[in-house]
Amino acid sequence: MTPLLEVTDVVIRFPIHNRIAARLTGQPSSIEAVAGVSFTLEAGSTYALVGESGSGKTTLARAITGLVPIESGQVDFAGRTISGLSETALRGVRREIAMIFQDPIGSLSPRLSVRAILAEPFKVHGETADLDGKIARLLDDVGLSPHFAQRYPHQLSGGQARRVSIARALALRPKLVIADEPTAGLDVSIQGEMLNLMRDLQRKFGTTFLMITHNLNVVRHVADRMAVMYLGRIVEEGLTDDIFKAPRHRYTTALLSANLKAEPEAASYVIEAEGETPSLLNRPKGCEFHPRCLFKRDVCRTDMPEEQMPSTGHRFACHNPA
């Protein structure tokens, strides 16, 4: 059956501050945050986009709902092309796709009460019948007692604020929820609650989740499929279990190894990636991970690796895979 969300060859480019100077001095006048990404998302499943800062995962997520303009490529949702639509045309789509943002408190309008925040989706789409009833039900869905409706964002703890943003996202029962770093800024003890809550809501309403995170532990428990992004490209994609059991791309292995376990004197960790993600202004030649890769060969320095499919649904692009 057709996938709920299909992203094909999406490229997103940002102009840097003064184009004239750049053009004169030969520097690139814009940077490519997302350099041709394709993936599909099955309805009812949870798909994780993993990557470090600068990988373009947040930019991609925001581009799907039109918050960030796409230069080329296409985004299809439930069989309809939604990339390139005007703001007004996008309004209908935005009933179906909801977003949860990274900063638990920062993503709630500081001057509005929780009740006003939760009422917003209904007001925007004109479904204000039995508004208080709907709000009460939403608070209950996310496990917050009714008296929270009068509170203001700065009076909430990280966990409570996160619950409010989840409730807001689910107000109009969207088919797809894009969660940008849902566990960021939360203590370990509360992260579990949030993930359980999202799992319950998925089971109850069949919501599909696209999760953006850099926390591999979370992905292992929550995501059905995952993709690893580096410098605006997907370097490896597949079922979560396959990738955790047998990661192939050297960057994925480095990520997994850098994921420190809370066991002292565990096998002392070998650092598998040197240095840091390079700036997008001067992208490395050949395989873009080669400057940091410990297993690079000469070919890695010159040309981009071809994409390989070791098994159905599992693909990666690496000259010297693990």
Add this chain to the structure above:
Amino acid sequence: MLLYALKRLGLALIITAVALILLISMIQLIPGDPAAVLLGPLASPEMREMFRQQMGLDQPALVQIARFFGRVLTGDLGTDVLTNRSVLVTVMEQVPFTLALIFASITWSALIGIPLGCFAALYRGSLADRIVGILSVSSIALPSFVIAIYGLLLFSVKLGWFPTIGAGDRGDPIDQLYHLVLPSLAVGLGWVGYLARMVRASMLEVLSENHVRMARAFGLEERTITYRYALKIAIIPTVVLLGMGVGNMISSAVFAEIVFARPGVGKLIFDAISTRNYPVVMGAVMITTGFYVLCTLIADLIAAGLDPRVRSTL
């Protein structure tokens, strides 16, 4: 950096042009026939007609604007109908006196205002901080012509320390300085308070930043942190503020120029409007607007130069 300056200069010219277009349209609306006012009712109708031709007032507004800018590009700002000397000379003669007044005022008010602001930030919340707060606010509230008159009464008449009138002999810089003291006191006093408050506010902002906490963690003295490190950052918005202030200080200079009978562009504009001497008004406003835009541009460039984060992107 050069490219940024050129871009800003282009913008500056446009701003001056728009300001002048606003002025021309405003002049069109002013009642009364300028020729009559300028030449007085005695002048015969023919003379008035010839005069209106010369000033181009009989043309529609757009033609006037086009003609004005056409001539300006060739450096000719028109002739002052009364003394039929070139407007450019008439105005540029006055500019040095206003410049001297403005820069004298800004210099001394910055030399006192900025350290006062740092001091108030260093001892924030203390009694000294409150006193500086009250004094600086009161200095803003006092109109410059009141300070001028009391200054004259005290320093010139009673104590006889400073001259009352004019800008001093042309050749003798010491004498000109003496003529600058009281007027720059009057014009600059408001600025001492304003700068002190602005520097204090931006200093408090900087002192709450992380790198100051780190400096304290390395045992650096609060005084060193405030005067050497925090001031380097806090001074940047202040420079931009100074640029804008110097620019429209011509308005406050008018009062000092009237009370101290000093020559200057401010008074020139004031007299020119009263006698409806439009060529001089246009020329003077163009130069003052240009001066304002230039000051803000220079201030922005200095601020950009002071801030390595901005400098590297230009």
Add this chain to the structure above:
Amino acid sequence: MLREPMGLLGIGLVLLIVLGALFAGLTGYSPSKLAMRDRFLDPSFTHLLGTDHLGRDLFTRVLHGARIALGVAFVATGISFIGGLILGMIAGYGPRWLDSLLLLLFDSLRAFPTVMLALALVTLTGPSLAAVVLVVVLATLPGYARVVRAQTMSLKTTEFVLSARSLGAPSWRILAVHIMPNLIGPLVILVSMDIPVVITIEAGMSFLGLGVRPPTPSWGAILNDGYAFIRESAWPAIAGGLPIIIATLGFTFLGETLRDHLDPRLRQDG
């Protein structure tokens, strides 16, 4: 709010002026009735601030002047506040070409020396309170608009605005519900601290002979008359200058305590 001494001082002074304005009629003297016999009297119990060159009671004129000062201050800053808020938001949130157009307009207006503006306007409309208000608006509105524009541009990229956009909220709703409430606080502070500047502009215009029509007792007019007869008696000038200082101190401290309270970052609740 009421605990800080500065806040109390601010509110106290502003109240003093408002009360003065309200009870101006009760001093037993008319602000414009001439009394040549007792001109230039020094302050005494019958005349708290003495009398001016036409023998009028200065204390009464100052109180009536408070009405004009508050009137001009609130009307002018009110218009600038609303105008600056709307234009600023449009410039900050609207398309780039509109932004640069508005910015150009703001800068050109600010490039005009204020006295030049006052002169041209008053010769246009004749001396009146409306002219003073118009001059003040044109002198202060561009400044507020630029501040609002800068803040709108920074708020535009915050996550709560993005989430509102992701909900499909139209631009006007985002501006009204999400951006404006976060702008009002800092703008109120800026405006309240600008009121003293507004009052001094009025005083300056009176000095240049462009102020309100006599016998209206604006503080600027009193100060200007005091200036003209400074040698006869220093009191009229003081009577004109004092209320301006009190108003300035009052509004500035009120503005500062407002800022400390409206800016959550500075609030110290542990």
Add this chain to the structure above:
Amino acid sequence: MSGISLSRRQMLAALAAAGFSPALYRSAALAQGGKVLKVRSYADIQNLDPAFRKGAPEDDVMRNIFVGLADMTPGDTWKWRLDAASKLEQTDATHIDFTLMDGLVWSDGHGPVTADDVKFSFERMADPKLDSPYKGDWEVLDHVEVKDDKSGTIVLKAPFPPLWNVGLVFGSGKIVSRKAVEAMGGRFDTKPPAQSGRYLLKEWQPKQRVVLARNPDWKGEAPYFDEIHVIPIEDAKTAELGLEAGDIDYTWVEASSIPRFKKTPPKGGKLAVKPSLAYVWLGMNVEAAPFDKLEVRQAVQKAIDVPSVLEAAYFGAAEPATGIIAPGLIGHREKTLYSFNLDAARELLKKAGLDSGFECTLSILNTTEFTSAAQAVQANLAEIGITVTIQQYDSGTFWSLGDQKSGDSWKKVQLIINRFSMQPDPSFATDWFTPEQIGVWNWERWNSPEFGELNKKAKIELDTQKRNEMYVRMQDLMDESGAYVFLTHGAVGVCTSDKIEPALMPNGNPIFHGFKATA
């Protein structure tokens, strides 16, 4: 002083450090050597051509760099005296013979001053082609006969007594060099081509000062001072303080400061009070309702308590006026026909059906003097139910209010307080109230053919007694029209430093070359 080459920054620092030692400044000023006279003018000069001079500042300077055949004698009575002429005589009603003094020579090598220069100077004034605003002063000139290079005869079309009080003695009578002026195209502005007065224009720093230096070739009685600095100061307060601080040696003061200086003279200076020829009056536009009704105008005439208005505006330093001609001149009246009587005023308003009162505007120039006077008039008229709104105007707008050719404000004007300055001849006052002046200077738009006739006849009437009666009759006509309330001639306070002895005309106008140091 100029030996030290300090950079500007060092200088500021040095001054700050030295605590601005005042002694340094005081000595610097006096050490300029030579006797310098520093005087005030109310505005900067703009045009020094006698035919196109703007106002008093130019007159004061021209009096020192040019010469006329005659000029006014300093002192308390108006009488002329010889200036550059050794002989000047009215031989009959229309002929005046003159002979120039010896040794009169033009500056910058333009040769001796000749009778032909006198002919050129006077004929160019009346020349319609040159179209000088002052052509009225010489309109009666037929031509000037040149006998030899030193003497000639002025031939008039008709007898013209005012010539002796105005044309010959003041600005329009100044002699310029034909050769030099024609070389500059017939007229000049701020750079006079040839001068022959007691001083020469040494330097002009616009808006700052005019420096006149002693003319070495002057053969007449040598003036006392080596240099005269004429400094433009608009603000009266600044000028008073300047005198007391010793920065200027001569200034006039506002009438309102006269009582104070009488009580305590200016520091290091003295006050002289001179009767002013100018006249201040409250005018009513006879065409603007409700002032088109005679009873309303007469009611206003009776409602104004002139002494209270003068007390407000001049602190009692000025006497009430009885007309537009000042005391000491031909045509001065002892008293006005109307007098202050509130009940009569209310009666007249009732007759005009306006006893319930009405609103009107009072237009004035925005100076402290007029603002105070206006508020006194406002209070007076309020007594009879007339609410007056005071309209202040800057000089540009005010002086074109009544001018028909610049917009339609002349229709809306109702009450005006105005002040005209004057020359010591009655015709100079009455000229502006004739029917021809309606829409120019006659803002009251009062049309009295009899007044116009009398004005023409009086100008050419040689018999002073008859001339006097005519001018008295003209002022009576003004009273009967109801459109005028005469306020005052004002007062001129002149402050001079103790160190100098001023030479002032009866109305206080200064003759700088006549100034001397006190004995």
Add this chain to the structure above:
Amino acid sequence: MSPLLDIKGLSVSFRTPRGELKALRDVALHVDEGEIVGIIGESGCGKSTLINAIIGLLPANTGAVSGHIGFDGQELVGLPANAMRKLRGERITTIFQDPMTALNPVLTIGAQMTAIQYRRRASASEKRRRAIEFLDKVRMPDAARRLDQYPHQFSGGMRQRICIAMALLTEPDLLIADEPTTALDATLEVQVIHLLRELQRDIGCSVLFISHHLGAVAELCGRVAIMYAGEVVEQGTASDIFRDPRHPYTRKLLECDPGRIAERQEILPTIPGELPDLVHVPKGCIFRDRCPERFALCGERPPEVTVRPGHQAACHKARELVAS
């Protein structure tokens, strides 16, 4: 021999509009010379207040400070500000969490590194040489040239290395690292932790490492203290704490860490409930109303139970809660 840093019975409270907030209550902790001690605690557990108390930079609204902080025999509580300032930057240095704002944006790295050596009587070039030496130690490529660059010309990782170099430049006795790797990506975090361990061995100073990332603490620290709501609930060697946790909060914390859970879980473990209000501190054990093991005795203050030498836990059931 006595520990370098010996904190006993330390309590700190803040004045707030809602009343006296007791941020730290009766904290006992010690760091021996050359030892790396970790502090694990979630937001609001008082770890930042502890650091500020040690280096004497408590905020203006600080209320009462009682108890003892011994540093190399010198009592720091109540030490006059100037004496405290002399210690900071000389014998105790600090690294903060966010590298992006930790450096002065308008000064070059060289200027800042020479500025913190203002107490050493040495020529400017000698101070520069020392700065370059330490930048090499933190593996900054081409250090000499980059000394004259400005902070914004360095990536986040590079800036944190500069902060580490600055902190070790004065060869302190105690280095306090307040969540130094929290703002970094995983691959970078690993490199920084290895760098810290290496430099600690090289310079021999003691390190107090604060983090809420269990993996990082386990990797770096010899001994660990667990803080919850202003109290130290358990402390001991890393292996004791991670293998045989005896305080219910520690046990729950380790249980919740998804990294430690081998199999894919449908329902992830959590600690229900909210942090207690520190203005009205509840009686008895601080973790009482969120503790799965609570019973009657928990109403009274739990004693410091020594489960084995060097391993204490503040819980009545400490002895029974053996790892299953």
